Amino acid sequence: MTRNDKVVAIKKPATKRGEATRRRLLAAAEAEFGQKGYHAASVSGITSEAGVGQGTYYLYFDSKEAAFRALVADVSVGVRRAMAEAVSGAPDRMTAERMGLEGFVRYVFEHPHLYRIIQESQFVDEALFKCYYRDLAAGYAAVLAQATDCGELAPGDAETRAWAIMGIGHFLGLRFAVWDGIETPAAVMDAVMDLLANGMAPR
Amino acid sequence: MTRNDKVVAIKKPATKRGEATRRRLLAAAEAEFGQKGYHAASVSGITSEAGVGQGTYYLYFDSKEAAFRALVADVSVGVRRAMAEAVSGAPDRMTAERMGLEGFVRYVFEHPHLYRIIQESQFVDEALFKCYYRDLAAGYAAVLAQATDCGELAPGDAETRAWAIMGIGHFLGLRFAVWDGIETPAAVMDAVMDLLANGMAPR
Numbered sequence: 001m002t003r004n005d006k007v008v009a010i011k012k013p014a015t016k017r018g019e020a021t022r023r024r025l026l027a028a029a030e031a032e033f034g035q036k037g038y039h040a041a042s043v044s045g046i047t048s049e050a051g052v053g054q055g056t057y058y059l060y061f062d063s064k065e066a067a068f069r070a071l072v073a074d075v076s077v078g079v080r081r082a083m084a085e086a087v088s089g090a091p092d093r094m095t096a097e098r099m100g101l102e103g104f105v106r107y108v109f110e111h112p113h114l115y116r117i118i119q120e121s122q123f124v125d126e127a128l129f130k131c132y133y134r135d136l137a138a139g140y141a142a143v144l145a146q147a148t149d150c151g152e153l154a155p156g157d158a159e160t161r162a163w164a165i166m167g168i169g170h171f172l173g174l175r176f177a178v179w180d181g182i183e184t185p186a187a188v189m190d191a192v193m194d195l196l197a198n199g200m201a202p203r
Numbered sequence: 204m205t206r207n208d209k210v211v212a213i214k215k216p217a218t219k220r221g222e223a224t225r226r227r228l229l230a231a232a233e234a235e236f237g238q239k240g241y242h243a244a245s246v247s248g249i250t251s252e253a254g255v256g257q258g259t260y261y262l263y264f265d266s267k268e269a270a271f272r273a274l275v276a277d278v279s280v281g282v283r284r285a286m287a288e289a290v291s292g293a294p295d296r297m298t299a300e301r302m303g304l305e306g307f308v309r310y311v312f313e314h315p316h317l318y319r320i321i322q323e324s325q326f327v328d329e330a331l332f333k334c335y336y337r338d339l340a341a342g343y344a345a346v347l348a349q350a351t352d353c354g355e356l357a358p359g360d361a362e363t364r365a366w367a368i369m370g371i372g373h374f375l376g377l378r379f380a381v382w383d384g385i386e387t388p389a390a391v392m393d394a395v396m397d398l399l400a401n402g403m404a405p406r
Contacts, residue, residue, distance in 0.1 A: 037326060094404055119322050122319075123240065130382060133374075152405065153404070156394060156397055157394035157397075160391050160395055164374070164395060166374060167369075167375075168371065169370070171336075171369060171370040172366075172370075175366065191359060191360035192363055199400045199401040200297075200357050200364060201297055201357060202357055203357045
């Protein structure tokens with residue numbers, strides 16, 4: 001356990017009101033870090049955006065870096081929750097894959113600073129950036145492995161598939177949500193799903 | 204044509220010796236920007252790494268930003284050349300896809316600063332970053348469209364496939380070359396190629 005983990009653990013608010021303030025600070029941190037970048041962002045920018053005093057800030061976070069770390073952890077939870085919600089009720093695994101990718105791009109569309117925050121995390125602390133992706137990949141690979149065991153997917157390596165589909169999703173989010181400010185066009189999603197379902201070797 | 208394009212065009216060296224000095228400056232810029240990041244990097248760091256005087260530097264580049272822009276353009280050419288060399292002699296398109304991905308990861312392995320430089324380019328000038336990926340994708344999609352026309356690939360959207368495979372390559376390079384300092388393990392490449400060739404729908 002690092003010093004920061006400990007601080008985050010200690011500073012986790014116990015009350016609903018505390019949790020609401022923490023969420024307001026995290027939303028403000030998302031705007032501040034996302035708009036200015038890590039180095040130009042400041043605690044006073046976050047507190048001003050959140051409409052709380054600096055004294056309140058330090059009840060929740062020890063430093064600028066502590067808020068950034070908490071924000072990356074929160075993005076990770078948010079992405080996974082959004083994708084889990086997006087795929088709920090999918091009739092089969094390939095449909096779930098489509099709904100998951102669509103849900104990911106929609107989440108990026110709704111959180112336009114997400115890419116900048118995650119990309120910057122590697123310069124703040126490479127371990128933070130690695131863990132973000134490795135946690136996502138591990139959870140996703142477990143789902144794919146389970147689906148493969150149940151015959152919902154053809155046999156194949158779940159970990160490699162998880163990273164491959166994350167890579168596909170990475171550029172869908174970048175091209176459409178970040179660059180063009182739109183969700184994924186249906187024709188593009190059809191083509192992605194054809195590739196994922198059937199590959200591209202001559203048939 | 205922007206002001207910077209003009210400067211780069213004017214300052215292109217005419218002699219072989221001039222080209223050798225420019226290449227030495229670009230290699231030094233790769234080390235300087237890659238190790239320190241754009242903001243901490245300096246012209247004096249580049250000239251000191253290259254072993255040339257600042258007067259010489261300004262014969263080639265107008266500013267720190269001009270060298271960075273030239274470096275991103277050079278990385279783009281380098282990645283494409285490395286991949287073209289990697290796939291030359293491939294007996295069929297799916298084998299070429301494998302050799303291309305392997306060649307990309309090898310290039311990243313040999314240029315460990317490449318990811319940092321490309322990721323930082325979006326903060327220096329987002330157009331630079333977009334053009335890097337859009338140029339790569341356009342060239343790659345043209346190759347895939349041609350192969351599809353010739354029946355070497357199953358019918359499918361070449362542009363979507365190009366971005367999808369670039370996404371797969373992006374995380375292969377990150378996981379293995381950048382994080383672990385190795386080339387792609389053969390078993391992982393086998394699993395990627397199975398996904399690309401056959402997809403993962405139940406068969």
